Amino acid sequence: MTRTGFVVANLFRKKTRTILTVLSVIMAFLLFGLLQSLSHIFDAGADFVGATRLMTQARVSFTQPLPLSMVPKLEAVPGVARVAYSQWFGGVWQSNTQVFTFAVDPLRYHDVYPEWVMPEQQWQTFAGTRTAMVAGKQLADKYGWKIGQKIPLSSSIYPQKNGSKSWAFDLVGIYDGKDENWKKQTNVVFINHDYFDEANLFGKGRTNFYILKLAEGSNAEAISKTIDATFENSPDETKTQTEKDFNLSFLKQIGDIGLIVRWILFAVFFTLLLVVGNTMAQSVRERVPELAVLKTLGFSDGSVLSFVLAEALSLCLAGGLIGLVFATLLGAMVEKATGGQFQLRVDTFVWSIGIATILVMSVAVGLLPALRAQRLKIVDALAGR
Numbered sequence: 001m002t003r004t005g006f007v008v009a010n011l012f013r014k015k016t017r018t019i020l021t022v023l024s025v026i027m028a029f030l031l032f033g034l035l036q037s038l039s040h041i042f043d044a045g046a047d048f049v050g051a052t053r054l055m056t057q058a059r060v061s062f063t064q065p066l067p068l069s070m071v072p073k074l075e076a077v078p079g080v081a082r083v084a085y086s087q088w089f090g091g092v093w094q095s096n097t098q099v100f101t102f103a104v105d106p107l108r109y110h111d112v113y114p115e116w117v118m119p120e121q122q123w124q125t126f127a128g129t130r131t132a133m134v135a136g137k138q139l140a141d142k143y144g145w146k147i148g149q150k151i152p153l154s155s156s157i158y159p160q161k162n163g164s165k166s167w168a169f170d171l172v173g174i175y176d177g178k179d180e181n182w183k184k185q186t187n188v189v190f191i192n193h194d195y196f197d198e199a200n201l202f203g204k205g206r207t208n209f210y211i212l213k214l215a216e217g218s219n220a221e222a223i224s225k226t227i228d229a230t231f232e233n234s235p236d237e238t239k240t241q242t243e244k245d246f247n248l249s250f251l252k253q254i255g256d257i258g259l260i261v262r263w264i265l266f267a268v269f270f271t272l273l274l275v276v277g278n279t280m281a282q283s284v285r286e287r288v289p290e291l292a293v294l295k296t297l298g299f300s301d302g303s304v305l306s307f308v309l310a311e312a313l314s315l316c317l318a319g320g321l322i323g324l325v326f327a328t329l330l331g332a333m334v335e336k337a338t339g340g341q342f343q344l345r346v347d348t349f350v351w352s353i354g355i356a357t358i359l360v361m362s363v364a365v366g367l368l369p370a371l372r373a374q375r376l377k378i379v380d381a382l383a384g385r
Contacts, residue, residue, distance in 0.1 A: 007310045010287070018315070021279045025319025026326065028272045029354060033327025033346045035261045036353060051220035053112065055246035056227055057209040059237040062088075062246075065206035066236050074210055077226055079218035084108035085207040087196060090157035091189060093143065101153065101189040103196035103207075106132075112213040115182045122147075122173030130195040133169035136186030137176045147171055153189075158200040167199075184336070209246070269361070277365040280312050284369040292378045305374040312366025313359075320358040324351060 058064035091101030106127040177183035224240040
């Protein structure tokens with residue numbers, strides 16, 4: 001029997017115990033892959049490289065509205081080619097189905113987001129009809145919506161002036177994406193901001209955030225600083241960032257995601273160390289006489305130490321790699337299911353940290369049992385002492 005075969009045979013002496021331990025490692029590294037990917041996304045710094053659009057929101061939170069009177073001031077900033085604005089509506093379809101719904105100026109939004117593809121006539125109808133709405137192709141296909149239908153939506157945030165939370169909109173267009181990546185994101189509804197602004201209970205002339213299309217060759221970071229400096233010490237201080245950073249800050253409203261993830265991972269791996277460490281300690285304890293026989297046959301203390309460490313590494317490596325593979329596949333499924341809105345990618349960075357963690361954990365759970373096996377006295381072991 002080869003040394004590798006010997007290690008594998010020892011691992012499967014207690015098949016049930018080994019399988020359950022491997023499953024524990026798989027689940028731990030599945031969580032590790034997904035959560036580490038999430039943490040990496042949220043911990044990344046602002047990146048203005050290659051940005052063609054910026055998002056401007058209130059400095060405190062995007063939930064704090066900004067006045068529409070800011071539009072000409074933003075358009076006057078050098079490097080800003082076009083300004084659109086968007087208001088979160090909080091749409092609900094039927095009883096409790098959440099629908100991403102934003103109130104926008106149709107023509108401004110069309111100029112800023114040429115990635116959304118829809119016949120020009122439908123864009124004009126959207127702009128000219130007060131109660132108009134357009135829906136993404138994915139959403140329209142999912143609910144069977146057709147152009148010409150009146151679509152009832154409720155708002156969990158904005159009632160109408162009569163107190164009713166029920167709204168009705170005329171579906172005048174269905175938009176698609178310019179390529180496969182944008183097609184995955186066609187799960188949003190847009191309604192006419194003028195109608196929303198007039199009909200909602202909480203007043204007029206406000207919006208949640210601005211989208212700034214930059215002129216070609218503009219310095220996104222410099223423009224961002226200029227905008228925020230313009231409104232500094234005013235009643236409407238701003239925070240300007242890239243689309244990616246804005247989307248992340250949207251999710252960060254629920255708390256410090258990075259800190260939450262780190263504490264979850266700590267709890268998971270502390271428990272895993274106890275489980276795998278107990279498995280290795282019990283395995284070595286059961287084989288004390290056999291280890292003594294190995295030494296009697298001429299295997300050195302170092303060889304016995306390496307056998308036990310190899311078992312720990314095999315156990316952690318098998319479960320860890322399978323868990324990371326599952327995390328990669330599940331992350332891709334999440335990205336597809338959300339239409340690319342949530343890109344949970346288990347990339348090379350996460351894999352490298354995962355493999356390093358496997359190696360560290362292998363040493364942590366295998367070192368003490370391996371040292372015990374190395375220091376084993378042949379006479380004491382065979383005598384059962």
